[in-house]
Amino acid sequence: MARLLDSLNLPGDLRKLSAQDLQMLAAEIREEIIHTVSKTGGHLAPSLGAVDLAVALHAVLDSPRDKIIWDVGHQAYAHKLLTGRRESFATLRQFGGVAGFPRRDESPHDAFNTGHSSTSISAALGMAKARDLKGDDFTVVAVIGDGSLTGGMAFEALNHAGHVKGDLIVVLNDNEMSISPNVGALASYLARLRTEPRLLKLRQDLERILEGIPRIGKDLAESVRRLKGSLKYLVVPGMLFESLGFTYLGPLDGHDIPSVMRTVEDARAKGGPVLIHVITKKGRGYRPAEADPRKFHGVGKFDVESGELARSSGPPTYTQVFGETxxxxxxxxxxxxxxxxxxxxxTGLDTFGRRHPDRFFDVGIAEQHAVTFAAGLASQGLMPVAAIYSTFLQRAYDQIVHDVALQGIHVVFAVDRAGLVGEDGPTHHGAFDLAYLRSVPGMTVMAPADEGELVAMLSYALALDGPVAVRYPRSQGLGEAAFRPSKPIDLGKGVVVREGDDVAIVAIGSMVHPSLQAAEILQRRGVAAAVVNARFAKPLDEDLLLEAAGRSGRVVVVEEGTAVGGFGSGVAAAFARRTGAPVAMRHLALPDSFVEHGAREVLLAACGLTPHHIAEVAIDLCQTGRGAPPRRAGSCRAGQENVAAGAEVTGWQAQTMLLRK
Ligand SMILES: Cc1ncc(C[n+]2csc(CCOP(=O)(O)OP(=O)(O)O)c2C)c(N)n1
Structure with missing residues (x-):
């Protein structure tokens, strides 16, 4: 028998389906998600938990006229399957395929791009207000998890929405979990709402009384049903949300599709800001994910039958090394x-949490608070290490500047996922940290070339003073290929890891090893390349850079960070300031555009950050750099701070075109 998922015209046909068919469709969607994610990897448990919610919302709403904003967007796979992406779903998170998060450029049903948490209510409120100002008429729904509700922005938006008072529905998808169990006073409050025995008992009693009322005609039966529904809401009032100006409806079973549909209809009829509190089970419908939603929050490939995750062999990741160290x-x-x-x-801090529970703090999805909280701890003589992904640390920029750097406070930032993260795509790439951290006065910014250097840098960072960042990629370490022995870390000092007189490759962090491999390729082609491991993006080892550049007058600078304002910009500025003679410089970096999703290796290659491409650029520089006229007048001269990344690199621009849809 053909699946409903294949035979229906979705999402419109949802309105024609019986409750039973809606349930069957939800089961088919779950199967499709499990099957696909087992091959592509992805956010399995969150998406499984939100299948019934997606079906119910689309059955009531008229998307894309009505707007659904999925907070974080990692739970939106069912939404994608219901809105035109069933046939392409097998390409989920692959280069050129369906994105792992909602994208306005992918479908008109994706009302707003998400990826970072706690933004949905703000965006929804903006849409609702625009609707009212324009005299339009549609429904706006923000779906936000209990984890994402711990983010400050969500509270800012609730506070504003209660004041604005326009029609807005917030569905709180409460599964008691963030990625790990949810934390904080709010989580306890939600738990009380779910389980307050006195209130539950009262509700059950009232429901029983209503059940006892004899049927007196269809209309009365319907009224009783509705009264029963509203009593649920009245008896468990959700005071916090009510005080913020919301009508609170719930809690209700988020897997009961007809109940969610009725409640959304009630919310629409009620008008104003309404919060619907639904209880769901993360990983619903796939036993291994239900049993361990933490493990199945975001997964790589896995075996559907056994629930075994595919194991990656080889050296430990930087994250693991950080966590242990x-x-x-x-x-x-x-x-x-x-x-x-x-x-x-x-972040690998689970190890720390187990070994030193009193000194471990999970603050919820609250990067801004995390940084200022760290500053407070440090101001009293403690040594805080704030481990935050590069992309999420963007949230806390003002806290870094105002609460840490301006006061010269010693906080160590462990900036994980620096560079390209792969399948999670542009919302998650750590493209900007070198640029945004380097510009902060007093900040020290380091990047290890291998896991050994990460260990050394962490000790060194703790011994320093002021704000210090250590950034490292989402990848395994080098294992046997690691540089041993390595010189001790010294503030603002890089190291020459290979000598050569024809051209110097100056690299930082994850790009040092590919640069060494490039030097091997160059040697086979008769070019002697020096390789400098810069170690520090700030302070820069200007003397070493000048010395390296001085030998040949040709430098290739390589970094896994944005071309604009990052390490290479610093190097170019140093050359401009310090050299008398021209230096021919090429800069390989991430483009000044948002890099799409796909395997990290695929993306690195598309950005020209591979040994072969580094070698190709070095050879081109040797042919056209100092001693021969540059290909474009003035393009390699010292004095140009804004060396456009890859502007003169063969093939690079064509490759970057691949990165844009
Ligand atoms: C600003 C920000 N910080 C951290 C994350 C990483 N992150 C993705 S999902 C998630 C947990 C979200 O929990 P919840 O909203 O309850 O959704 P659930 O996964 O439980 O369905 C976290 C911490 C993020 N996406 N954005």
Whole structure:
């Protein structure tokens, strides 16, 4: 028998389906998600938990006229399947395929791009207000998880929405989990709403009384049903939300599709800001994910039958090395404390949490608070390590500037996922940290070339003063290929890791090893390339850079960060300031455009950050750089701060075109 999912015209046909068919469709969607994610990887447990919600919302609403904004957007796979992406769903998160998060340029049903958490209510309120100002008439729904509700922006938006008072529905998808169990006073409050025995008992009693009323005609039966529904809401009032100006409806079972549909209709009829509190089970419908939603929050490939995740062989990741190292260091120094913003597993701080529970803080999805909280701890003599992904640290820029750097406070930022993260795509790439951290006065910015350097840099960072960032990529370490022995870390000092007189490759962090491989390729082609491991993006080792550039007058600068304002910009500025003679410089970096999703290796290649491409650029520079006229007048001269990334690199621009849809 053909699946409903294949035979219906979705989402419009949802309105024609019986409750039973809606349930069957939800089961088919779950199967499709499990099957696809087992091959592509992705956010399995959040999406499974929100299938019934997506079906119910689309059955009541008229998307894209009505707008649904999925907070974070990692739970929106069912929404994607219901809105025109069933046939392409197998390409989920692959280069050129369906994105893992809602994207306005992918479908008119994706009302707003998401990826970072806690933005949905603000965006929804903006849409609702625009609707009212324009005299339009449609429904706006923000779907936000209990984890995402711990983010400050969500509260800012609730506060504003209660004041604005326009029609707006917020569906609180409460599964008691962030990625790991949700934390904080709000989580306890929601737990009370779910389980307050006295209120539940009262509600059950009232429902029983209503059940006892004899049927007196269809109309009365309908009224009783509705009264029963509204009593649910009245008896458990959700005071917090009510006080903020919302009508609180719930809690109700988020897997009961007809009940969610009725409640959304009630919310629409009620008008004004309404919060519907639904209880869901993360991973619903796939036993391994229900049993361990933390493990199945975001997964790589896995075996559907056994629930076994595909194991990656090889050296440990930078994240693992960080997690072990910082926990070891803390065992020797009681001043070390660790902070995560809802990412204990992702940052590797779960190890620290187990070994030093009193000194471990999961603050919820609250990067801004995390940073200022760290500053407060440091102001009293502790040594906070705030482990935050590069992309999420963007949230806390003012806190870095105002609360840490301006006061010269010693906080160590462990900036994980720096560079391209792969399948999560542009919302998650750590493209900007070198640029945004380098511009902060007093900041020290380091990037290890291998896991050994990460260990050394962490110890060194703790021994320094003022704000210090150590940035490292989403990848495994080098294992046997790591540089051993390595010179001790010294503030603002890089190291020459290979000598050569024809051209110098100056690289930082994850790009040092590919640059060494490029030097090998160059040697086979008769070109002697020096390779400098810069180690520090700030302070820059200007003397070493000048010395390296001085030998040949040709420098290729390589970084896994944006071309604009990052490490390479710093190097170009140093050459401009310090050299008398021209230096021919090429800059390989991430483009000044948003890089799409896809495997990290695919994206690195598309951005020209591979050994072969580095070698190709170096050869081109040798042919056209100092001694021969540059291909474009003035393009390689010292004095140009804004060397456009890849502007003169063969093939590079064509490749970057691939990155834009
Ligand atoms: C600003 C920000 N910080 C961290 C994350 C990483 N992150 C993605 S989903 C998630 C948990 C969200 O929990 P919840 O909203 O309850 O949704 P659930 O996964 O439980 O369905 C976190 C911390 C993020 N997306 N954005």
């Amino acid at each position: 910082i926990a070891d260091l803390a065992a020797r120094d009681p001043r070390i404390v660790a902070i995560t913003a809802a990412m204990p597993d992702g």
